[in-house]
Amino acid sequence: MNPISSAPSSIGSLVASRRRRRAGGAPDPELSLAGDLRLAVARTGEFLIEGHAADPLDPERRFVVELVLDGVASTIARADLFVPGLALAGADGPAVGDGCYGFVFALDGAQLPHVAVAEVRLANGAPLPGSPIRLHEGEPFVPADRPWGLARWRGGLEIEGWVSREAAPFPARVEARIDDETVAVARADRWRSVERGGDLQAEPGFRLRLPEEWADGRLHEVEIRVAGRPLPGAPLPILAAPDGLAAFFEGRAETDAERPRAERFDRWFPRSVPFAEFARWEARFPPAVPELPAQMRIAVAVIGEDGAEETLQAPDLLPRADWIGAVLPEREGRFEPGDLLHFLRDEGANCELLVVMRAGTLARPGGAERLLSALVTDPDAALAYGDAFLVLADGSEAPLALTAPDRERMLEQGAVGNALALRRAGAIQALEQGSATLDDLFLSPLEGASSRNTHRHVPGFGFALPLFGAGAADQLASAARRILAREDTAADVEPRADTTLPAVRIRRAVAMDATIVLDLGHGDAAVLERALDALEASRRVARVALSVSACALDEASARSLRLGGVAVECAPAGVSSARRLAGALMRAETEAVCLLDARLRPLDDAWLAELLGRLGDPGTGLVAPLITDREGFVLQAGLRLSLGRAPEPRGWGCGAQDPGPGDVLRVAHQVAAILPEAFATRRADFTALGGFDPVLFPCRFGAADYALKLQALGRRIVVSPDARFWREGAGVSPSPLERAAQMREAARLEARWAHAAACDPFCNPLVAGDGDALAWPPGDPAPRSGAMRPPRPVPPGW
Structure with missing residues (x-):
């Protein structure tokens, strides 16, 4: 499905199109320009060469491009910057994925006089249309297809951003609109350094503060407009609470120097007080x-x-x-x-x-x-x-x-x-x-x-x-x-x-067969062998098929598994985990599918019967177990959503005997989202919703997005403490590149499900964290039904 939409989202939009290509073989060693690729390169400034490389049939794919100067390879870049011309349908063709397929090369000013020809090629492939570029023949620069501005919520009532000098006369008038009414106005009369592909440019910036009446603890969607056009990134979901520390300093000239620190405190630190202070909190x-x-x-x-x-x-x-x-x-x-x-x-x-x-x-x-x-x-x-x-x-x-x-x-x-x-x-x-x-x-x-x-x-x-x-x-x-x-x-x-x-x-009878998909990822054969041994007894509780999805596995191990009746799929290089796992789950031939990280070990053999039994309820769309470490400390019992922060594991750090607030860790309960470590769902539901979205959520939050889509259709997401796993080995810290990718996915999840993030229905708005303190100030006290709204259209470039 096309995740970028100019029309409001609806339940019907949850059913994903299956048109994207799923290549099963290894990539060709030499990439050619044949087919429907959208490719372009041009010189946009004295020191800038920009372009894009996208495959409309495979919007998940991100190309690597190479800059060649006078026949000598100079540098490479990943084509993943936002390109407005690709995000929305136009004369050049339909929209492509999330529009993030651009690249920028900044030439060295000292080196430029000594270089005559620049060429941009697909890595291991042919030159892009527009190459070669003669650097000293006086050709006019081509207008760049890049974002003309951006707006971001800074927390509280503060919004900041920038506007390109070519987009509006300096200083541009910036309007904040809520429900089609202008609520605040500012001028883009300060300067911001805008980075794109390693190139820094000074652009007019703005900072805007909404009136205090919008700090009411409720979600509001703010549209930022310049010269009649909405800035990219809008509408912005904001959730501002009254009486922040920054507001306390408002109007106190003698403490004005403390305001930046107060704003940072309001933005990043959770505000709470212990339950022992309940009387003062209630007053x-x-x-x-x-x-x-x-x-x-x-x-x-x-x-x-x-x-x-x-x-x-x-x-x-x-x-x-x-x-x-x-x-x-x-x-x-x-x-x-x-x-x-x-x-x-x-x-x-x-x-x-x-x-x-x-x-x-x-x-x-x-x-x-x-x-x-x-x-x-x-x-x-x-x-x-x-x-x-x-x-x-x-x-x-x-x-x-x-x-x-x-x-x-x-x-x-x-x-x-x-x-x-x-x-x-x-x-x-x-x-x-x-x-x-x-x-x-x-x-x-x-x-x-x-x-x-x-x-x-x-x-x-x-x-x-x-x-x-x-x-x-x-x-x-x-x-x-x-x-x-x-x-x-x-x-x-x-x-x-x-x-x-x-x-x-409650133990429901098991009435469906299942396929267990073991996610080996980059693990080795020894991890897989221990996982298969741990699951041997569990496979007898129902009609169970078993398959393994891996990034790579030696041929001898794969042959041995297939001889034992275990299907094995090794993904081609460059395929994201979301696409790899979604394909394995969709290709199953059973009513239910169960995804399981190969590092997880069940505490008993009844886990599968527990998951499938609860999944037998027609209103339940997904069931997940409770995951601990070897000592029994909870690693996750679903995810807790919040606006302005990445999703966090629920129950994290609770001991093996800790019942959680209100005994929640002792009974089956609903959550808003999960991670893709372990869950069971119906294959028909998974297929109808397009599985994990590999364009917006290629690595970490595809399962969270899928769980939220199920709830928007009226299904429940259940975590059962009667199915427990412990994780083998210590968790691996993500690399800086992986951490950046996860932050980007978290921002997309928040943009798409802002209403759920603003008030997670399965967290209490009066308490902070996992219910161990009182929220200061409390959230929205309005009565709640637990119904999930459809997703919002994701702003282009997320």
Whole structure:
């Protein structure tokens, strides 16, 4: 598919075109100019020679070109600079990939008088059209096809960039527009050094600051326009929080010299405070208390009698609302559905909404109002829940910061004893079907095809919850079995041990065959042999085929593997890992495919049954294991997204017995993205979405992009702690070239999925990192459904 689009993205655009060429053989030793290659070279300045080399049939391919001076090879360059003429369709032909196929050679001024002819050739190939160039025959310079400007978000409300002197009269007027409205104006009246292919040029630069009203903790897309044209790189996604350190120094002349350091601090250092400072944090960021409609009546049901009076008399329980309460006697955590039905049809007949709590729960300021407001403002929401504090045996409070609705985690952790708000009609329907526990009510909206959009998570610590009674995990197991049985899902459900919150483990039956693709990369045959030994027992749990994808493997090892029934594919030189692995997965002939790094070793033989069992749920699109080192410390449990920073491994550094915040590492749970080390998915989904995008994400983040595309289509991305691998050997630090490539991919991922990066649905906006501190300031507190938006068009040149 063409990743550069001038039209808004849509779900339909996720289905990738398969037109790109996938050459299976080794490259020709002598590259020719035959075919549909887009090639050009010209002298654009006294000391500059520029051009491009692109293959429209293989947009992943990046050529290496060579500068020859008077027949002597001088230098080489990789053709990967942005060329506007290739990024957008025009008279010269259709757009090519991401448009990054240009090169620049800067001639040595001292050497130039002694050189007569310059020639640019494809490395190991023929000269490019436009060569040779006679350097002293007075030929006019050709206008360069290069970017005419650029805009970048610097963090906070700051935007900077540059504008070519040829693009607009100096000093150019620069406008920042949000929602088609001009919000800030600046002049490109300062100078910036712009580097391109080793050549530095001075161009007019600008620095622009948006008004403080846009520092609201929400994502905004800013278009930067000069002379009526949008600058490359725009629209820019920005996420600015109020009261940064730089803003503190604003207007304080005596501390103006400290402002650059404050801006750097705001940009690069996470802002957080420990949970021990919660009282001061809440005083600085008081919880919102929304106004409910004056005519609305609300029913409040308390399950259990011990502590019910304190719950109903809590001063922060709907102090300005019209509500009526009832206490439901319970036995071993279960109440009689008829009691609540009678209450809703009699005293609560005029109530539109219902709040349900366990006895002993205490409402905090705005807690109930926020849940009810989420249902009032969103007609599609069936149930709302929020964050809470769990009151421990010694009276201390442990924060329970939850995430956007996560079906697998909800099935395995239920309501975690939290307060719920739901619609009266939905509650009556659940009660008529036999719901008799808080978990039954919480899970009841999951039934049906549209279950993924029924729940809403409302950020905010709205309630203090009592400890769980005996048998809470058994009650949850019954509720989970009820949901799975109604979906005709064969599964074993049993309580989990050693968890703070009640939890169960769900084992679904395996009903699909699979192909395991071992990614050897540049590893040796010894690593591969140990991987095959470790997987021998796992292959017996299902109908499993095995293949190996490698960059290189000696012929004797490849022959031995093929004799043992293992398919072996060695990629030609220069093929990216994204293209190599995507090809291996697409060529499988089974319903499911499983990609596995050859350095990973399973902790037990049930990992494949676990991944395939969870993948059997029609709403699940990908399942990944939890990966640790040899000592059991977590290396990754999916990826955490954030705007302005590269994706980071979730759970990194947690010990083998660390349950993670809210016991998340003890239960199956959803994440936004993953790395391509280990996962299982359906081959049909992988093929329909074009696999990994080798143009935008050739090395590291192709699997993350694929996971996000699956979610935009309504599929879930699940990490299961019941499938664990440890990684053999120490991680290899990337080279400077690899690190630069990874940073470029991270920028593209952020540009394409800015909405997800601005507010990762499976991270809580009130906490920082992996939930071990409070965010200062907190993120967007708006209710969240967990639905993923389609990707944004990637700006040309990313």
